[in-house]
Amino acid sequence: MAEPAEDPDVVARRIASESLGQHDPTGWFERLYSAASDGAAVVPWDRGAAHPLLTEWAEESQPDGSGKSALIVGAGTGWDAELIADLGYDTTAFDISPSAVEAARRNHPDSQAKYVTADLLAPPADWHRAFDLVVEIYTVQALPIELQPAAIKQVGEQVGPGGTLVVIAAARPDDQADDAIEGPPWPLTRAAIESFATPDLRLIQVIQSPSPTDPTIHRWRAEYLRD
Template sequence: MTAEQTPDPDLASRRLAAESLAKDDPTGWFEELYAAAGEGKAVVPWDRGGAHALLTEWAETSEFRGDGKRALVVGTGLGWDAELVADLGYDTIAFDISPSAVEAARQTHPDTKVDYVVADLLNPPAEWRGAFDLVVEIYTVQALPIELQPAASKQVTAQVRVGGTLVVIAAVRTEVDGRPVSDDVVQGPPWPLTRAAIDAFAIGDVRLIQLEKQPSPSDPTIYRWRAEYLRD
């Protein structure tokens, strides 16, 4: 098979996303993709087979230890980041809007201590509000259309308890002459985050305490944000 004939692993996800967005259902395609992947008919393009490198680095260099404190992992996918958080000693809940993703996470980590649950970031369980010492959000807000992102980031922040930490990892919106390209130019998903979108997680008592912009090891033209916030 020539390179031109090699199937594009992202093709199924792009097609499902386009169909879902055309039906004004911006999140329906996640379940369709995970279900198709479970039947071997698609691949999950963001499955890294391990925790995100920037989260791993953060865990190795920070003093964070769970010691039974509570953590929430947003849009957990196959659960690799949630497993790392649980290994730090956090009593961890990890959620995803896709029931097939949650099932796949449980199957991928059969001995897990993580509580994998189905939930919608845009309408999370009321009892989660302000209940977590650590909240980790990686690539979920950017997977939602730009008009939904303010509501999504607000909900991410809302789950952090007083004294708690929020870690956000996201792709950086493409910049031209140091300025992010405008919303209407971005052909998502994903819809990478601007600096303003990173600042939007800092609501009320939650403030941004550290922000890094790092190139991707696989493609140095792509940058990722790693942001850490604290609720005073």
């Protein structure tokens, strides 16, 4: 009898732990996606469809992307980017993992989105405040807590004048100590969600809702608007 497959979350945490132990907090993404492309791992968050909370936002907001640009942060294998591209946005989707970018291109050969390799912590200069819509889903929470403020700042800095930022993340209570979290992921507190906002990037809506598959897990869906 074949042994049961190992829990994808456990595999991802082990790969992340190895990378962190080598003082490489972002290298584990490539290790995981590369292993997944070889059939040796499963990417836990690769849903085979756009995130339900992004779909919910699109259905509620009915955005018209015609003539507008969008940036998808940590795009993985591309499902969220495809939803945004289908709304008419000129969509750039990036990931730090070349294997993830290759998988996205392979999964969506006729895509209107442009998939590129880039680092959120050091994004291309010409992206600065260049996009009408920026979508961040689960990327910041995949980084160690000490790196999250820098990542949060960079996410917001890509939103152009009059642009919108949508953030989706796992939630945790503000009173839960950082050292009590065994990540990844390292879910975001309400204070962390609010820290995406700046004087000219206003938080206009934040919703916390339970996961439909596990009511003990809550997620944030937040929307911000740059003046």
